[in-house]
Amino acid sequence: MEHLSHDILIIGGGAAGLRAAIAAAELNPKLDIAIVSKVYPMRSHTVSAEGGMAAVLRTDYDNFDLHAYDTIKGSDFLADQDAVEFFVKEAPKESIRLEHWGCPFSRDPDGRISVRAFGGMSVKRTLFATDKIGFHLLHTLFQTSLKFENIRRYDEWFATSILVDNGQVDGVTAIDIRSGELVSFLAKAVVIATGGCGRIYQFTTNGWIKTGDGMAMAYRVGVPLKDMEMVQYHPTLLPNTGILITEAARGEGGHLLNKDGERFLKRYVPNKMELGPRDILSRAEMTEIKEGRGFEGPYGSYVNLDLTHLGAETIEAKLPFVKELAERYLGIDPVHEMIPVRPGQHYMMGGVHTDIHGYTGLPGLYAAGEMACVSMNGANRLGSNSLTECLVFGAEAGIGAAEYAIKQRSPSFGNPVQGLALEEEKRIYDRVLKSETGEKISTVRAEMQKTMEEHACGLLGDLKKRMKNAVVEDKDRVYNTDLVSALELDFMLDIAETIAYAALARKESRGAHSRTDYPKRDDVQFLKHLVVYETGTVPRIDTMPVSITRWKPEARVY
Numbered sequence: 077m078e079h080l081s082h083d084i085l086i087i088g089g090g091a092a093g094l095r096a097a098i099a100a101a102e103l104n105p106k107l108d109i110a111i112v113s114k115v116y117p118m119r120s121h122t123v124s125a126e127g128g129m130a131a132v133l134r135t136d137y138d139n140f141d142l143h144a145y146d147t148i149k150g151s152d153f154l155a156d157q158d159a160v161e162f163f164v165k166e167a168p169k170e171s172i173r174l175e176h177w178g179c180p181f182s183r184d185p186d187g188r189i190s191v192r193a194f195g196g197m198s199v200k201r202t203l204f205a206t207d208k209i210g211f212h213l214l215h216t217l218f219q220t221s222l223k224f225e226n227i228r229r230y231d232e233w234f235a236t237s238i239l240v241d242n243g244q245v246d247g248v249t250a251i252d253i254r255s256g257e258l259v260s261f262l263a264k265a266v267v268i269a270t271g272g273c274g275r276i277y278q279f280t281t282n283g284w285i286k287t288g289d290g291m292a293m294a295y296r297v298g299v300p301l302k303d304m305e306m307v308q309y310h311p312t313l314l315p316n317t318g319i320l321i322t323e324a325a326r327g328e329g330g331h332l333l334n335k336d337g338e339r340f341l342k343r344y345v346p347n348k349m350e351l352g353p354r355d356i357l358s359r360a361e362m363t364e365i366k367e368g369r370g371f372e373g374p375y376g377s378y379v380n381l382d383l384t385h386l387g388a389e390t391i392e393a394k395l396p397f398v399k400e401l402a403e404r405y406l407g408i409d410p411v412h413e414m415i416p417v418r419p420g421q422h423y424m425m426g427g428v429h430t431d432i433h434g435y436t437g438l439p440g441l442y443a444a445g446e447m448a449c450v451s452m453n454g455a456n457r458l459g460s461n462s463l464t465e466c467l468v469f470g471a472e473a474g475i476g477a478a479e480y481a482i483k484q485r486s487p488s489f490g491n492p493v494q495g496l497a498l499e500e501e502k503r504i505y506d507r508v509l510k511s512e513t514g515e516k517i518s519t520v521r522a523e524m525q526k527t528m529e530e531h532a533c534g535l536l537g538d539l540k541k542r543m544k545n546a547v548v549e550d551k552d553r554v555y556n557t558d559l560v561s562a563l564e565l566d567f568m569l570d571i572a573e574t575i576a577y578a579a580l581a582r583k584e585s586r587g588a589h590s591r592t593d594y595p596k597r598d599d600v601q602f603l604k605h606l607v608v609y610e611t612g613t614v615p616r617i618d619t620m621p622v623s624i625t626r627w628k629p630e631a632r633v634y
């Protein structure tokens with residue numbers, strides 16, 4: 077088997093991965109850094125972010141404590157407050173850095189970067205670039221990464237496992253999708269930034285590539301996953317496709333209406349209305365629908381998002397992408413007609429456990445972005461905090477990996493690393509690819525997605541067994557996307573199980589986690605993180621304390 081060597085490997089070319097690469101490259105131009113990404117970096121899910129990124133820039137009315145408090149209250153007091161305090165202070169620095177690198181933010185007439193209102197934020201602090209922040213942010217990072225001669229890329233390479241020897245990370249194995257060959261990448265430090273896992277669910281805003289690969293790879297080498305039961309549902313998805321209509325539509329003044337034309341949120345979040353947090357809004361919509369005040373359409377039940385009172389000028393200037401999406405995917409002009417919407421999976425608060433510097437606890441392994449859990453989002457993330465999180469903690473992980481790598485010697489391709497890589501080759505080509513008689517990958521995937529709407533732990537165990545015999549129909553090696561899908565599904569089944577088991581163990585309702593059998597928040601028993609470990613059979617659940625610095629838990633009313 078071929079093997080390649082770099083000082084630092086970054087798995088993922090989204091906001092977190094690119095930011096980590098730049099931070100490491102800036103720290104020491106002698107470090108040899110490689111980014112491995114299963115898609116071209118500009119196709120990472122970050123590109124689809126619409127609404128904006130949060131940071132305290134308007135110090136005339138805003139401050140760090142307010143941003144921290146909003147984030148902690150939004151998290152239903154499960155966020156680690158030391159991480160949040162670090163985050164809010166770094167956020168403005170990262171935004172200004174991005175601006176200096178050329179990110180074309182929308183601006184006020186006086187030249188300052190514009191800010192808009194966002195759910196759960198007390199004041200306007202979300203910077204934006206019309207309603208395409210992800211596209212512009214990712215372009216800016218990508219172009220900046222090209223300036224560094226010590227960053228090289230492996231685009232369309234699929235990482236399959238992390239190589240660990242003697243309690244320390246030595247690299248990863250990855251398939252060159254073009255040739256279908258498995259290669260070992262040796263490295264002194266690895267940063268995983270592979271994004272979320274929304275594709276575990278049937279109805280999601282997430283791109284097809286969001287399959288939790290990095291979470292599963294880390295889990296399989298013994299790193300715990302934290303807050304996995306905390307899965308965010310966003311209140312405004314197009315009912316036919318799951319495409320997101322950004323929260324910015326409400327930030328700019330859009331209303332949610334039920335069948336009676338009523339702004340029903342007055343019964344749920346009277347002080348915040350459409351700018352309440354996502355968990356509460358999504359549940360409010362489901363209650364309206366359940367109690368018969370929703371609409372019925374060809375794609376199920378929905379409520380209406382009304383932008384008609386905003387006028388053509390505001391919609392063209394600030395929400396052009398919302399207009400384009402509504403027109404293209406539903407044939408609706410939001411200047412004159414209401415947009416049908418319903419809740420769906422959007423974001424993972426949980427992920428690989430890390431400290432504030434992106435360190436996972438396994439020497440040499442760092443993690444950042446949606447796949448990591450530092451945890452600053454706790455039980456519910458506030459919209460527009462995530463992109464900034466990718467920048468702040470992406471940079472930390474890059475610096476952490478660089479500082480570690482500088483002190484390490486290069487691993488060699490002897491045993492046991494070579495043996496691990498050969499075992500991985502056997503798993504992929506002799507077991508996953510060779511199977512001739514079982515079910516289709518797509519059948520198992522569809523059943524997993526259905527199961528996740530019900531959170532049934534036992535069924536997921538059965539699906540894992542069925543997956544062992546599932547058939548990859550394309551037996552060729554070149555551009556075998558069927559094989560990649562099989563490996564992704566194998567990752568997703570592990571992650572699905574961690575979500576289901578953690579959800580079962582948390583016997584309370586908090587933030588996004590809502591149980592009809594335990595409808596109340598229970599700070600006595602559950603003001604703590606659940607962490608999940610791989611055991612080979614059913615996942616093992618343990619706990620970690622929540623860091624509380626200055627904000628005592630209180631009732632979460634809006």
Ligand SMILES: Cc1cc2nc3c(=O)[nH]c(=O)nc-3n(C[C@H](O)[C@H](O)[C@H](O)COP(=O)(O)OP(=O)(O)OC[C@H]3O[C@@H](n4cnc5c(N)ncnc54)[C@H](O)[C@@H]3O)c2cc1C
Binds near residue numbers: 281447
């Ligand atoms: C539609 C939508 C709109 C959003 N809008 C906003 C917003 O306005 N504001 C906000 O703050 N947040 C928003 N979010 C959330 C935010 O965009 C994401 O959480 C964030 O972009 C995640 O970035 P990331 O770098 O962690 O991962 P991603 O951008 O998902 O990148 C993951 C990278 O990992 C690579 N990868 C994955 N698996 C492998 C593997 N096995 N081998 C090799 N490479 C791999 C991929 O190729 C990719 O490059 C939105 C999310 C969605 C879905």
